[in-house]
Structure formats: structure tokens, C-alpha cells
Amino acid sequence: MRIDEFLKVARLLGSRSLSKRACDLGFVKLDGKAAKASREVAVGQKIVLDLPIRYLEAEVVALPGTRNVSKKVGKELIRILIQEERDTEL
DSSP states (O other), X not given: OBHHHHHHHTTSSSXXXXXXXXXXXXXXXXXXXXXXXXOBOOTTOEEEEEOSSEEEEEEEOOOOSSSXXXXXXXXXXXXXXXXXXXXXXX
């Protein structure tokens, strides 16, 4: 499964277009390397989202059987290692 699809299905980002944009801007890393939106995700890989408003490290524990999964199943696809909200005040 592509990383941009996975980020949406796992509920880490709200839409596939937002996921693609985050990849294009260099906010997404897969196993320590910048991830293009088309990069494939596998179980056991580490995803880092380094966004202006949030920092998150997660491990992929499962891949969905289909692109449409429930919210509960989506959240079970990852194991969050680190999650920090950032102050967005100017």
C-alpha cells in the first residue's frame, strides 16, 4: 500500500491529498528517509510525521485488506511510539 493511502486509512492525516502534500513537502519519513507519496509501506516500518503542529513516530503493525476500513480498524494498523503537539502561536 502507498504511504499516502496508508496515512489516510490509519487516520494519521485527514485525506489522501493532504498526505501526498505532506510527503511532497518532506514532512513524512519512512525508516528515517524522506518518503515520496508513492512509496510502499510494509509491516514493521517506522513512520515519522514532522509537521508544524505535531510530531509523531509510529510503527506499522498491520496493513488493511481494503482501502475502506472502519475508524477502529484504522487505528489498530499502527502503534504510536511518540506523539507531541506543538505550540502554533506566532
